[in-house]
Amino acid sequence: MVKTGETVKKLSRKGYRLTPQRLMILEAVDGADDHISAEEIYAQVCDQYPNLNISTVYRTLELLKELELVTETDLGDGRVRYHNIKKGHHHHLVCHRCGNIIDMDEAVLSPLKAALLMQYGFNAELRHLAIFGLCKECK
Amino acid sequence: MVKTGETVKKLSRKGYRLTPQRLMILEAVDGADDHISAEEIYAQVCDQYPNLNISTVYRTLELLKELELVTETDLGDGRVRYHNIKKGHHHHLVCHRCGNIIDMDEAVLSPLKAALLMQYGFNAELRHLAIFGLCKECK
DNA sequence: TATGCAGATGCAAGGGGTTGCAATTGCCAA
DNA sequence: TTGGCAATTGCAACCCCTTGCATCTGCATA
Ligand SMILES: [Zn+2]
Ligand SMILES: [Zn+2]
Ligand SMILES: [Zn+2]
Ligand SMILES: [Zn+2]
Numbered sequence: 001m002v003k004t005g006e007t008v009k010k011l012s013r014k015g016y017r018l019t020p021q022r023l024m025i026l027e028a029v030d031g032a033d034d035h036i037s038a039e040e041i042y043a044q045v046c047d048q049y050p051n052l053n054i055s056t057v058y059r060t061l062e063l064l065k066e067l068e069l070v071t072e073t074d075l076g077d078g079r080v081r082y083h084n085i086k087k088g089h090h091h092h093l094v095c096h097r098c099g100n101i102i103d104m105d106e107a108v109l110s111p112l113k114a115a116l117l118m119q120y121g122f123n124a125e126l127r128h129l130a131i132f133g134l135c136k137e138c139k
Numbered sequence: 140m141v142k143t144g145e146t147v148k149k150l151s152r153k154g155y156r157l158t159p160q161r162l163m164i165l166e167a168v169d170g171a172d173d174h175i176s177a178e179e180i181y182a183q184v185c186d187q188y189p190n191l192n193i194s195t196v197y198r199t200l201e202l203l204k205e206l207e208l209v210t211e212t213d214l215g216d217g218r219v220r221y222h223n224i225k226k227g228h229h230h231h232l233v234c235h236r237c238g239n240i241i242d243m244d245e246a247v248l249s250p251l252k253a254a255l256l257m258q259y260g261f262n263a264e265l266r267h268l269a270i271f272g273l274c275k276e277c278k
Numbered sequence: 279t280a281t282g283c284a285g286a287t288g289c290a291a292g293g294g295g296t297t298g299c300a301a302t303t304g305c306c307a308a
Numbered sequence: 309t310t311g312g313c314a315a316t317t318g319c320a321a322c323c324c325c326t327t328g329c330a331t332c333t334g335c336a337t338a
Binding site: 095102104134136 | 232234235241243247248250251254255258259260261262263264265270271272273274275278
């Protein structure tokens with residue numbers, strides 16, 4: 001799914017380079033079936049390039065967020081998770097009793113976004129959110 | 140604002156004690172004008188009781204949350220902040236360009252809460268939230 | 279009052295993530 | 309080709325917070 005040409009363009013437009021490390025990290029995010037953590041990316045890339053440092057992973061993820069190539073979310077388990085932005089915008093409802101995670105369409109938050117803009121002139125970034133509470137079974 | 144008698148009752152109902160450390164920590168949260176961080180609580184209480192350990196502060200804050208005596212929120216500056224739950228339910232809109240923080244009434248999120256309950260049977264805990272984005276000036 | 283026992287604390291180590299710095303890399307212009 | 313220079317990296321130290329463990333505290337019961 002990584003289109004190297006486009007990625008290079010997006011990076012170089014801001015004076016950044018597509019280094020081997022960055023490419024491998026992006027591929028790891030891309031190849032993951034689910035949300036992947038920095039530590040998991042690190043372990044995976046280390047298999048082919050053991051020199052990689054974990055701080056490079058974090059810095060790269062920061063960069064990829066900035067370029068809107070990946071999104072992050074914190075599902076409440078003490079680490080942030082990432083996925084390619086092309087996997088579609090969505091949010092999660094996290095039950096903190098049973099741990100169940102319900103996927104939720106982006107549209108559910110549209111009225112809130114509109115209300116915040118209307119009432120406060122605030123342009124909320126409601127991207128890949130996790131909302132905590134109790135699910136149907138645990139209520 | 141700390142009512143020792145009531146607090147003791149709330150604690151002992153679950154088999155917990157109101158230790159001097161816990162009382163001092165609660166008083167620090169209570170006496171703060173604004174949202175206060177664990178480190179600030181620690182520094183403040185240490186003035187009168189230098190033996191206090193930072194992990195006791197964190198454990199106590201966890202307990203006070205559980206008993207619904209304090210709420211926490213993460214305003215995006217890399218540390219969690221707390222205040223007494225009696226200061227009223229509210230949320231914050233945080234501009235991540237200029238850093239401006241707009242206070243927001245609880246009611247703004249009521250429609251969302253209702254929608255989540257209706258559509259997903261999910262009972263969301265939307266308590267003392269921070270929503271990030273761009274304020275009117277920075278848009 | 280003496281004994282038992284769960285709750286609470288201090289301490290040190292650990293986990294996830296960030297940052298300052300010096301060394302390295304790779305583009306670009308001469 | 310060769311410097312020059314900014315971007316990038318690895319490394320180590322640090323920050324915020326959590327956790328395992330041994331010690332200590334204080335209520336309850338006999
Ligand atoms: Zn997701
Ligand atoms: Zn549940
Ligand atoms: Zn607040
Ligand atoms: Zn702003």
